[in-house]
Amino acid sequence: MLVLSGAAFLRFHQIDRRTLHADEAVQAYQTWQLWRGEGYAYDPADKHGPFLYYAAAGLAKIIGRTPATLEPTWLRSVTLVAGLGTLALILGAAARLGRTTALIGATLLAAAPLAIIYDTYFIQEAWFCFFTWALFFAGLRWWAGFQHQSDCRAGPCGRAASEQTARPQGAALQKSSIAGAVLIGAIVGLMQATKETSVIHFAALGVVLFALGGTRPPGGLLEFAKGKTRPEVAFHLKTIWLHLLAAFLTALVIYVLCYSSFFTHWSGVLDGLRTYFHYAARATDSAHDQPWYYYCALLWPHVREGVSWGEPLLLVMALFGLRFAFSTRGNATHRALAVFTITLLLLYSFIPYKTPWLLLTPYVGLTLLAGLGAAESGRRLPKKLARFVPVILWFALLLECAWRDQAALDRYANDDRNPYVYQPTSPDLARLVTALVAFPTEWKIAVISPDHAWPLPWYLRERKATGYFTTAPAVITDYDLVLYDSRLDVPAPLAATIYGLRPNVYLWHPTQ
Amino acid sequence: MLTGTPVPAKLGNLEAPNVKPPTILVPAGVTNLAKGKKITSSDPAPVIGDLTLITDGEKESEEGYFVELDRGLQWVQIDLGTSAELYAIAVWHYHSQVRAYLQMSVQVSDDPEFKKDVHILYNNDEQNKAGFGTGTSPAYLEKNTGRVIPANKTAARYVRLYSAGNTANELNHYIEVEVFGRPRP
Numbered sequence: 289m290l291v292l293s294g295a296a297f298l299r300f301h302q303i304d305r306r307t308l309h310a311d312e313a314v315q316a317y318q319t320w321q322l323w324r325g326e327g328y329a330y331d332p333a334d335k336h337g338p339f340l341y342y343a344a345a346g347l348a349k350i351i352g353r354t355p356a357t358l359e360p361t362w363l364r365s366v367t368l369v370a371g372l373g374t375l376a377l378i379l380g381a382a383a384r385l386g387r388t389t390a391l392i393g394a395t396l397l398a399a400a401p402l403a404i405i406y407d408t409y410f411i412q413e414a415w416f417c418f419f420t421w422a423l424f425f426a427g428l429r430w431w432a433g434f435q436h437q438s439d440c441r442a443g444p445c446g447r448a449a450s451e452q453t454a455r456p457q458g459a460a461l462q463k464s465s466i467a468g469a470v471l472i473g474a475i476v477g478l479m480q481a482t483k484e485t486s487v488i489h490f491a492a493l494g495v496v497l498f499a500l501g502g503t504r505p506p507g508g509l510l511e512f513a514k515g516k517t518r519p520e521v522a523f524h525l526k527t528i529w530l531h532l533l534a535a536f537l538t539a540l541v542i543y544v545l546c547y548s549s550f551f552t553h554w555s556g557v558l559d560g561l562r563t564y565f566h567y568a569a570r571a572t573d574s575a576h577d578q579p580w581y582y583y584c585a586l587l588w589p590h591v592r593e594g595v596s597w598g599e600p601l602l603l604v605m606a607l608f609g610l611r612f613a614f615s616t617r618g619n620a621t622h623r624a625l626a627v628f629t630i631t632l633l634l635l636y637s638f639i640p641y642k643t644p645w646l647l648l649t650p651y652v653g654l655t656l657l658a659g660l661g662a663a664e665s666g667r668r669l670p671k672k673l674a675r676f677v678p679v680i681l682w683f684a685l686l687l688e689c690a691w692r693d694q695a696a697l698d699r700y701a702n703d704d705r706n707p708y709v710y711q712p713t714s715p716d717l718a719r720l721v722t723a724l725v726a727f728p729t730e731w732k733i734a735v736i737s738p739d740h741a742w743p744l745p746w747y748l749r750e751r752k753a754t755g756y757f758t759t760a761p762a763v764i765t766d767y768d769l770v771l772y773d774s775r776l777d778v779p780a781p782l783a784a785t786i787y788g789l790r791p792n793v794y795l796w797h798p799t800q
Numbered sequence: 801m802l803t804g805t806p807v808p809a810k811l812g813n814l815e816a817p818n819v820k821p822p823t824i825l826v827p828a829g830v831t832n833l834a835k836g837k838k839i840t841s842s843d844p845a846p847v848i849g850d851l852t853l854i855t856d857g858e859k860e861s862e863e864g865y866f867v868e869l870d871r872g873l874q875w876v877q878i879d880l881g882t883s884a885e886l887y888a889i890a891v892w893h894y895h896s897q898v899r900a901y902l903q904m905s906v907q908v909s910d911d912p913e914f915k916k917d918v919h920i921l922y923n924n925d926e927q928n929k930a931g932f933g934t935g936t937s938p939a940y941l942e943k944n945t946g947r948v949i950p951a952n953k954t955a956a957r958y959v960r961l962y963s964a965g966n967t968a969n970e971l972n973h974y975i976e977v978e979v980f981g982r983p984r985p
Contacts (some may be wrong), residue, residue, distance in 0.1 A: 311804075700969075703969040711805065715965070716902065787967065788899065788966070
């Protein structure tokens with residue numbers, strides 16, 4: 289509870305610190321439209337899944353919010369819940385990970401600037417991260433439960449084998465594990481309904497299954513089949529297929545529910561698959577392409593125009609954790625964690641399109657590996673000293689977090705030198721918004737910008753007479769105020785009022 | 801209407817930082833009185849750089865040439881040592897990005913506390929948020945040539961420059977300040 293309370297405090301404390309990002313404003317706008325009754329239709333060309341909008345609009349309805357009160361702080365609270373959920377998952381998996389590992393990993397994640405920022409960013413990432421790790425732990429739990437109960441069926445669970453009959457044991461086996469399979473299916477469906485890039489995470493989980501499925505240590509499929517008769521193996525295979533079917537059907541129901549906009553937009557069901565063709569076309573040569581080492585460079589010690597960044601201690605501890613996971617003392621959960629984290633990092637590094645928030649899910653893995661590394665670091669020392677080592681390392685890791693937090697969450701929260709943010713909106717935009725509020729509501733405003741100057745449309749959403757253009761409209765004199773984007777081939781006159789939008793981009797209008 | 805993640809703006813026409821700025825013409829006998837002079841600031845311990853960078857004569861924009869002051873309204877003050885007849889004040893804020901500095905004012909006085917006999921030479925604070933009056937000077941985009949502000953032969957010993965963030969972030973930056981004048985007879 290202390291970890292969750294501390295995490296909630298850190299996140300709420302800075303929830304208003306950053307100006308609304310363009311991406312947040314686009315998600316907020318769609319949520320607002322849905323909540324106002326304008327409906328929602330999935331766009332396969334450039335948008336993510338529908339979960340975030342329905343979750344936010346649904347929660348707003350339940351607690352009695354109106355569309356007019358959908359302000360950024362409240363919207364960011366919706367993703368904050370997901371961040372706390374991820375922490376709860378880690379703490380709930382303490383028995384598998386090791387109590388010290390889970391505690392260190394959870395507190396690191398609670399205090400990590402990357403997690404604090406994107407747990408309070410109204411985009412899909414926090415929920416996507418939560419569902420991914422929920423699937424990871426649910427999958428491990430299902431497999432462990434399946435193994436235990438199938439072993440009981442074979443005999444060694446407190447009753448003599450002769451006292452057990454196949455049918456009742458088999459029914460109990462199927463019933464209890466099917467609940468786990470349905471849960472897994474639900475999570476898969478929700479992941480897919482959140483972001484189409486869930487296929488990347490499914491692929492990484494597939495690598496975990498493949499890497500650990502044939503291995504010798506306890507937990508592998510081959511190990512599972514040992515000591516069982518052919519009919520028993522056949523029965524278990526049939527059970528697995530039944531569970532897969534249950535999971536698939538559950539996932540399908542959720543997928544159809546969400547992508548059809550609750551049965552109002554059936555073409556969305558196919559659009560959810562068509563989107564992969566759009567993604568394939570965008571996968572390369574995007575303006576957001578970064579080199580393969582982008583994520584490593586983000587965490588590696590570096591200086592950006594006089595400001596120091598990096599999380600070297602986390603990286604070193606994560607390496608220790610990785611080494612331990614693959615040693616003979618590591619368990620199946622440790623190995624699954626290591627394979628999953630490394631695979632995700634490699635996959636995301638391989639894809640040219642990169643932004644800092646995409647690191648969130650593998651970052652959770654890194655904090656857990658760092659926790660594992662810290663928890664197991666004192667093994668070679670005498671017992672009297674060994675028990676202090678995890679505490680010292682834990683303290684050092686938290687100090688590193690605190691040092692980063694001051695810069696990333698406070699002084700440079702809206703600064704593009706902050707490696708954790710990308711294309712941050714300038715805090716100066718608030719000055720423009722204040723000025724626009726002072727203008728009469730019936731004024732016709734034209735915004736000429738290649739990308740509609742988001743997040744400005746969010747702030748002007750209640751104004752009826754606002755036009756957005758990528759080039760100047762034919763008759764400019766129809767408008768009481770014309771805002772130009774600095775990226776246009778229209779030089780600002782000397783008598784222009786300038787407002788910052790984001791790094792190297794400003795909006796201007798002729799001084800009135 | 802709904803767009804994707806904003807693309808980083810490329811500045812194809814931004815002048816390279818190593819282009820030398822043009823020479824400023826002043827009457828004979830007028831020199832840069834600020835060179836090497838003592839600087840004080842509302843932020844006495846800047847996180848990046850130190851105050852001596854402001855009068856060291858270097859006008860590059862890279863790390864190591866600028867000082868960064870904290871958020872909010874901040875000032876730097878130059879003590880010329882003696883009251884002087886001032887002709888122009890040239891200021892370079894951070895100019896590796898396209899940005900304008902906000903609530904900017906340039907003031908001169910013989911009072912080191914700037915409580916009396918203050919002359920405001922430049923003020924772009926059109927909403928009077930800093931409390932020095934409604935400014936009518938235009939905000940300008942920073943360039944490596946700096947900004948020359950006429951001083952109209954105003955006599956003063958101290959020069960103080962204010963700003964409160966910029967159009968890109970909330971922090972304040974100075975690369976160089978030059979004060980052109982000659983000692984009063």
